[in-house]
Amino acid sequence: MTTTALATGPLKATDRCDSCGAQAYVRVVLKEGDLLFCGHHGHRHEAKLRPVALEWHDETDRLQPQPTPATD
Numbered sequence: 001m002t003t004t005a006l007a008t009g010p011l012k013a014t015d016r017c018d019s020c021g022a023q024a025y026v027r028v029v030l031k032e033g034d035l036l037f038c039g040h041h042g043h044r045h046e047a048k049l050r051p052v053a054l055e056w057h058d059e060t061d062r063l064q065p066q067p068t069p070a071t072d
Contacts, residue, residue: 029055
């Protein structure tokens with residue numbers, strides 16, 4: 001049996017949504033290849049794609065505001 005490693009490294013700012021061109025935060029690995037989506041389009045297509053996805057790589061948590069450290 002051969003195991004294939006999936007290419008799901010962190011998404012970069014240069015990775016763009018296949019639907020609208022915005023920064024991609026979701027990578028869907030399919031048998032036929034990868035799809036990249038912004039958070040909006042990833043959520044929109046999730047119900048149809050998740051059942052056939054080999055992997056669902058979601059970095060939309062990066063869209064949440066990060067807490068700033070308290071200063072003295």
